[in-house]
Amino acid sequence: MNSKIKYIVAVASGKGGVGKSTVAVNLAVALAKQGHRVGLADGDILGPTIGKMVGVKQIDQRTQSLPIEKYGIKIMSSAFISAPGQANIMRGPMVGKYVVAYISQIPWGELDFLIVDLPPGTGDAQLSLCQEVPPTGALLVTMPQDVSLEIVRRGAQMFEQLKVPILGVVENMSYFRGDDGKDYAIFGSGGGAECAEEYGIPLLAKLAIVPQVATQGDAGDPIVHSHPDSEVAKQYLALATAVEERCKGVMGEAELPTLSL
Amino acid sequence: MSINLRPTSLAKLGDDRLQITWNDGRIGTIAWNTLREKCPCASCNEDRHRIFEPIAKPSHDGLSLRVLQEKEIPKHGPAKATSVAPVGNYAYKIVWSDGHDTGIFTFEFLESLCDWK
Numbered sequence: 001m002n003s004k005i006k007y008i009v010a011v012a013s014g015k016g017g018v019g020k021s022t023v024a025v026n027l028a029v030a031l032a033k034q035g036h037r038v039g040l041a042d043g044d045i046l047g048p049t050i051g052k053m054v055g056v057k058q059i060d061q062r063t064q065s066l067p068i069e070k071y072g073i074k075i076m077s078s079a080f081i082s083a084p085g086q087a088n089i090m091r092g093p094m095v096g097k098y099v100v101a102y103i104s105q106i107p108w109g110e111l112d113f114l115i116v117d118l119p120p121g122t123g124d125a126q127l128s129l130c131q132e133v134p135p136t137g138a139l140l141v142t143m144p145q146d147v148s149l150e151i152v153r154r155g156a157q158m159f160e161q162l163k164v165p166i167l168g169v170v171e172n173m174s175y176f177r178g179d180d181g182k183d184y185a186i187f188g189s190g191g192g193a194e195c196a197e198e199y200g201i202p203l204l205a206k207l208a209i210v211p212q213v214a215t216q217g218d219a220g221d222p223i224v225h226s227h228p229d230s231e232v233a234k235q236y237l238a239l240a241t242a243v244e245e246r247c248k249g250v251m252g253e254a255e256l257p258t259l260s261l
Numbered sequence: 262m263s264i265n266l267r268p269t270s271l272a273k274l275g276d277d278r279l280q281i282t283w284n285d286g287r288i289g290t291i292a293w294n295t296l297r298e299k300c301p302c303a304s305c306n307e308d309r310h311r312i313f314e315p316i317a318k319p320s321h322d323g324l325s326l327r328v329l330q331e332k333e334i335p336k337h338g339p340a341k342a343t344s345v346a347p348v349g350n351y352a353y354k355i356v357w358s359d360g361h362d363t364g365i366f367t368f369e370f371l372e373s374l375c376d377w378k
Contacts, residue, residue, distance in 0.1 A: 131365075164350055257271045
């Protein structure tokens with residue numbers, strides 16, 4: 001759809017609260033740190049969180065243009081065009097239109113990566129994206145426990161049906177490293193690997209639980225930017241490298257032919 | 262994950278068939294009439310289950326347009342395809358001369374409709 005964007009990566013999960021937005025923001029900043037031109041579109045039209053995570057509220061569109069630029073990335077979110085605390089109330093088909101508009105109607109310029117943070121589920125936002133854009137691949141975010149996996153499977157099935165390659169699984173909140181140096185599997189273990197194995201897709205990262213990830217998110221300064229030397233920031237940088245590799249791997253399919261009569 | 266089968270080229274074969282070349286080298290053809298008949302969209306599916314009525318009942322907006330029943334479709338037209346364009350990475354959408362454009366034909370479905378030489 002937009003030939004100036006090299007790779008479009010959907011960050012998805014069948015379930016809410018696994019850290020999709022946190023992963024999307026930090027992955028975007030990590031990719032930018034590696035020298036890529038990166039855009040981040042908040043596809044969660046109804047419940048945008050990206051604005052908060054990068055510390056930008058509603059902008060004055062008379063003086064500031066979209067997408068905004070911060071931490072080396074270009075960003076678009078519903079949060080920038082709605083008053084703080086204002087609810088976005090709309091039906092599914094409108095949500096789908098907004099998601100597509102955030103990709104095709106925002107002047108992104110030339111990008112190496114456009115990360116699309118999707119809302120949870122397998123509905124209008126995901127379908128519109130996969131039918132009208134479609135993304136280079138999808139990154140499935142999950143947590144280690146079974147209940148989370150159960151739901152991520154649905155996301156995997158959706159992308160499989162829509163023939164959007166799954167780049168890999170990211171297991172968020174994988175373990176906590178205590179002061180004693182030991183790793184604690186707070187939410188169980190092995191879930192991400194199990195899911196990855198089931199679908200024959202790689203487990204690209206197991207991200208540590210670090211309280212600063214959440215506090216930095218709330219403070220609007222992503223951990224990869226604020227604590228670039230922390231363990232989790234390094235995990236994000238490794239994830240960025242892996243995502244780039246996978247994108248290169250799944251590309252190469254020729255464009256589908258069109259017939260006009 | 263089977264994301265492999267996909268068309269590499271489309272062509273018009275004579276007046277009444279679509280020719281699809283697949284990426285595994287096979288070439289299949291489908292009659293346009295068949296495509297119209299098998300249109301998988303929701304309203305066509307619904308019409309298929311409806312009892313045939315020679316005159317359509319006017320709908321709420323006063324129009325009485327509806328999808329043709331199988332026996333109403335003449336061998337050559339009247340509806341002709343005007344374009345066959347990809348939907349995402351998994352399907353094709355066919356736009357017909359009468360404006361019907363809601364059918365999404367997945368690659369698997371197209372493959373199943375193909376006649377092979």
